[in-house]
Amino acid sequence: MPAPPQAVLPSAGELRFEGRFEGSDSAGPRFQWPGSTVWLRFVGTDAHVTLTEHSMETDEYGQVAHDWYDVEVDGQPARSFQAAEGKHAYPLAQGLRHGEHLIALRKRTEAFVGQGQLLGFEIDAGARLLPAAGPGRRIEFIGDSITAGFGVAGADATCLFSADTEDYSLSYAALTSQALGAEQIAVASAGAGVYRNWMGTLQNTMGDLYQRTLPTDPQSRWDFSRWTPDAVVINLGTADFTSGDPGADAFVGAYRLLLARVRQNYPSALIVVALGPMLSNLWPVGANALTQARAYLTQVTAEANAAGDARVVMIEFPDQDGAQSFGCKAHPSSATQARVAAQLSDFLRRQLSW
Numbered sequence: 001m002p003a004p005p006q007a008v009l010p011s012a013g014e015l016r017f018e019g020r021f022e023g024s025d026s027a028g029p030r031f032q033w034p035g036s037t038v039w040l041r042f043v044g045t046d047a048h049v050t051l052t053e054h055s056m057e058t059d060e061y062g063q064v065a066h067d068w069y070d071v072e073v074d075g076q077p078a079r080s081f082q083a084a085e086g087k088h089a090y091p092l093a094q095g096l097r098h099g100e101h102l103i104a105l106r107k108r109t110e111a112f113v114g115q116g117q118l119l120g121f122e123i124d125a126g127a128r129l130l131p132a133a134g135p136g137r138r139i140e141f142i143g144d145s146i147t148a149g150f151g152v153a154g155a156d157a158t159c160l161f162s163a164d165t166e167d168y169s170l171s172y173a174a175l176t177s178q179a180l181g182a183e184q185i186a187v188a189s190a191g192a193g194v195y196r197n198w199m200g201t202l203q204n205t206m207g208d209l210y211q212r213t214l215p216t217d218p219q220s221r222w223d224f225s226r227w228t229p230d231a232v233v234i235n236l237g238t239a240d241f242t243s244g245d246p247g248a249d250a251f252v253g254a255y256r257l258l259l260a261r262v263r264q265n266y267p268s269a270l271i272v273v274a275l276g277p278m279l280s281n282l283w284p285v286g287a288n289a290l291t292q293a294r295a296y297l298t299q300v301t302a303e304a305n306a307a308g309d310a311r312v313v314m315i316e317f318p319d320q321d322g323a324q325s326f327g328c329k330a331h332p333s334s335a336t337q338a339r340v341a342a343q344l345s346d347f348l349r350r351q352l353s354w
Helices: 172-180 248-265 289-306 334-352
Strands: 006-008 016-018 037-044 047-055 068-073 076-082 086-093 099-107 114-123 128-130 137-143 182-188 231-235 270-275 312-316
Touching: 016 182, 037 047, 037 114, 047 099, 068 086, 076 086, 086 099, 086 114, 137 172, 172 182, 172 334, 231 248, 231 334, 248 270, 248 289, 270 289, 270 334, 289 312, 312 334
Parallel strands: 137 182, 137 231, 231 270, 270 312
Antiparallel strands: 006 114, 016 037, 037 099, 037 128, 047 086, 047 114, 068 076, 068 099
């Protein structure tokens, strides 16, 4: 009779957590943000994970949305799976050659699709757990649907929101981190604005969500001393302009506060103020969103520099009006995301001497 597999508790010190994980539940850490990743390094042949899934959203086709996960084995994409509601075990790798392996389990869907909870792993009998060390470089991304990879796997601009077409691994944030060999944290939520969100709501803007480990829990607070990035990329503003020009006082004032909060948390990090690819002078009609957003972000950056903070810099991603392909609801396609990642990667290499 074969020996039973070995249990790896979610509290095992050898595991590496990349992203914001909330650890108050003794059963295992909970997480919501896209790109949340757990790394498992072991000597063996098989690995399974046990997760709890709690859906928090219905998609625009009327279906209950559930999180998708990507599995990477030894640096190569291995498989993807969609979690089912409740507690379930999922195979990550089976029948590997006996030896050392590194597995990454990454949440590809955005924060409000669902909440995951890691309950532990199982590895084959006789396998040996090893510490999973992280890279020395770190980048934090603060953004909206673009950063989260909303609709990036969709066929064209006409498809609606669904968990099936979200894929953080195809976002510029994930691709930039991969290109630069950097660990990442993505604080990204579809519809999130600086001053106001999509549809004009003023509650739960990014200024609120940025403080939280779990974005749906207002009492959840992230400890910024746990993880210090070399660079912070802020790609916000698209949602603010969906209801028209928010005005300089409102937008610049809110952005100034967010920027100050980031600088307080990370005194020496490079902060990149990004003008996103979905901003356009064509829509909303009459808002001149691209021109106005460019002026507001230029003002924010110039103010920071004039106050003595030379490590606040601005980058403009080309608008996608002339793009040859689009994701769902006219969001950036995988081709556009890849172009943005290439531009940002080169920019960060120069700025950080990487």
